[in-house]
Amino acid sequence: GGVVLSGHTDVVPVDGQNWTVDPFQLSEHDSKLYGRGTADMKGFIASVLAAVPLFVKTELKTPIHLAFSYDEEIGCLGVRPMLAELAKRPLKYSLCLIGEPTEMKPVLGHKGKLAMRCCIKGAACHSAYAPYGVNAIEYAAQLITRLGEMGKRQAQPELHDARFDPPYSTIQTGVIKGGRALNIVPAECEFDFEVRALPDFDAQTVADELQQYAQNELVPAMQAVQPDTGIEMQPLSAYPGLVTPPDSNAAQLLALISGSDDFGTVAFGTEGGLFEQAGIPTVVCGPGSMDQGHKPDEFIHVQQLAACDAMLVKLANHLAQHSL
Incomplete structure (x- = not known):
């Protein structure tokens, strides 16, 4: 020993x-x-x-x-x-x-951490014909908004642990990349987000919920316009x-x-x-x-x-x- x-x-x-x-x-x-x-x-x-x-x-x-x-x-x-x-x-x-x-x-x-990358594959076209493309940035925005809503849920007082500062699990998006020109509907967008989780909270549930939201709510709408589109999650790092x-x-x-x-x-x-x-x-x-x-x-x-x-x-x- x-x-x-x-x-x-x-x-x-x-x-x-x-x-x-x-x-x-x-x-x-x-x-x-x-x-x-x-x-x-x-x-x-x-x-x-x-x-x-x-x-x-x-x-x-x-x-x-x-x-x-x-x-x-x-x-x-x-x-x-x-x-x-x-x-x-x-x-x-x-x-x-x-x-x-x-x-x-x-x-x-201390809190644990999960870092993830979300990659959105859209379909490009001239912005004059925007409805015929799949705007990867706009779908990324919906996903980031969803993460914000999840973050607000974690901030509810009943989930607080006063031993930590802030006293709840946090979710934030720190990096986003996408777009080539204003007159082109962007075909790609990716963003990185992290969960700083209280020790008794499973950060993976955030990524799983976001993935489920993407597959159930967003991907069908994307593929209705262009089948060769989608949303993928990639783990970057994690520690408990x-x-x-x-x-x-x-x-x-x-x-x-x-x-x-x-x-x-x-x-x-x-x-x-x-x-x-x-x-x-x-x-x-x-x-x-x-x-x-x-x-x-x-x-x-x-x-x-x-x-x-x-x-x-x-x-x-x-x-x-x-x-x-």
Whole structure:
């Protein structure tokens, strides 16, 4: 068994961002360390690696495992084969601590996410003869409107969970592409939408309902004009939400080493739900703030790293005295 310290090694691009410092050269100003990934979440990884000599020197009754993944930012891709490999091992892990930036506050939950692409194949013609074509953009608009209606349903007070902000599952369309010229009825349109789901809500039901609406209500009208038309849904990425009970052993250990039992949730996602699905109790606590993550001039306060170092020392001391 043992305790898993987890982080992702990838970062988001800096393309199109107006940095005033070199994003790939660490620099320090006013007790802040600047660089891409300092907040999300290479600060935690640096603290963990710096603590390895301590872990090795300490006679631990419970071992510590390091689990660093790749491509977390584009759908938690790297952690999946890692978890498949861990499942083959005859070990039962007591805890996974994910060091995403929480300003060192103990976090027990976050929403899940489903990202989908909807592709509409219409039929082009001159706009003077618009009724003889199938306008892919107009059908996309109907689908997006339907998503908005579903989003309003999820916002009903009876579905709220006050532990999260916002306290309900959300649906939003973030990208749309289509059309070639104003005087051409567009033959193609595609849009991407996402569901940020409370842990007890199945985000796939949104995609399924939209697909059913498309097939029952829209596609027949499209194909009545031109048979070679249709609507297709493509999954882009997905990860589950995370909810760890505050009275669990994992939560209580996090409270001990972080110095706080004021548990919270975060709005962003982590690999935590996947670890939890693999049967590993999971919590989140790490240095830095996501308010700085993914932005130009990303930074982390040095005192945040010091607090993380102190937490890891507490963890080593605890595991030297206790078996989990």
